[in-house]
Amino acid sequence: MRSTSSSFFVTFVGLFFCSTTFACSDEATTANDAQGDASVDAPRVLADEDPPLLAPPTPTARKISVSRSHACVVLDGAVKCFGTNLYGQFGVKDDPNKVPFQRPPTTVPGIRDAVEVEVSGDRTCARHSDGTVSCWGVNRYGGLGAPANEPCGHKNFERCRIEPEKVAGLANVVKVVSSISRSCALLADGTMKCWGGGAPGDTGELRQIPFAERLVDIGFFRGPCGVTTSKTVRCFSEAGTGRPKPLAAKSDGPPLEGLTAVPAPIGLFGTEMVLQRGTQVSQGAATAPFGAVSRVVSGGDFACALLQDGAARCWGSPLGDVLGITGPKRSVNGDADIAIENATRISAAPATDIAVTSSWGCVLVGRSVTCWGRPPVESTTVRPGQTGQPIYYDIAL
Secondary structure (H helix, E strand, C coil), X not given: CCCCCCCCCCECCXXXXXXXXXXXXXXXXXXXXXXXXXXXXXXXXXXXXXXXXXXXXXXXXXXXXXXXXXXXXXXXXXXXXXXXXXXCCCCCCXXXXXXXXXXXXXXXXXXXXXXXXXXXXXXXXEEECCCCEEEEEECHHHCCCCCCCEEEXXXXXXXXXXXXXXXXXXXXXXXXXXXXXXXXXXXXXXXXEEEECCCCCCCCCCEECCCCCCEEEEEECCCEEEEECCCEEEEEECCCCCCCEECCCECCCCCCECCCCCCEEXXXXXXXXXXEECCEEEECCXXXXXXXXXXXXXXXXXXXXXXXXXXXXXXXXXXXXXXXXXXXXXXXCCCCXXXXXXXXXXXXXXXXXXXXXXXXXXXXXXCEEEEEECCCCCCCEEECCCCCCECEEEEEC
């Protein structure tokens, strides 16, 4: 997207894009985790004498989450997944000689009290109603939070855990988010704990991220980020080691204050930020004209917003058919970007949640899912779009 200086514009020098509170582009995170950054003064770890929150943070639970390989949805306490099951991320094991491991919506065995789901990096995590978290799938970099020894994947090269298992030592969780290599949990006391993100073979040791203030929401931007009680955002880089250090940020405007969500990067190098303050969304000097927003998600070069009336709109540089929009291919250099003011409406039916990754996205509509872009699914009903509109894939759950 074209850069515009304003109080709502922030440039993170040298950063590649990654998603945010709300979704993370797997490919982008891999590159970001491998880089270092200049540090700033490290905040202290919260001590027992710090004043408690007046009330536990209450971020909106994610009922649908998508990754490059699969998607999962929470329905009536159960978790249903569809897409590619190469690493057992559906909670079941497939024949390793079967390609491409695609499955229609499949219920994950043993999960009956899920309230939130998070998928990334060929693994799945679910938050339970009792505040615990279970994870399953591939165990690269300790992302499952426990050892996993079952051979899986192409030629059984990877190690996975097929059956969901709770992350040991984790309780009172109110939100869980993931990148390709690590997961983090926001606890009811306003602290954050993460696991994974280390070298191959990492056992997934829990680590508390040392924020100076208590948190009300969390997400990822090249590392774990948190929105503090003073409505500012602080992010950490773990540089592929699993050991957090503060990220330095440069800005041509005021600090990131007054935010209610971790900012969503957009553009080829994540140089522009989509900011959410309450129900208002802005990018650069432009404020979204399409009404009150409940959630903003980023697929890297594009962003989408779920409005409070259930409508969903997307904008940015779709990189060809990332948004599934019919008509001429759109260029990478931004010449055919969709501006936030002209965001494309996604799906006519009111949605209750939205999730995107770098190549596809979905909205949850009742007991079905409508996706666009390039979803890794076979069993769908395809609705061809008119010129300039997405091609939809309807998936009954």
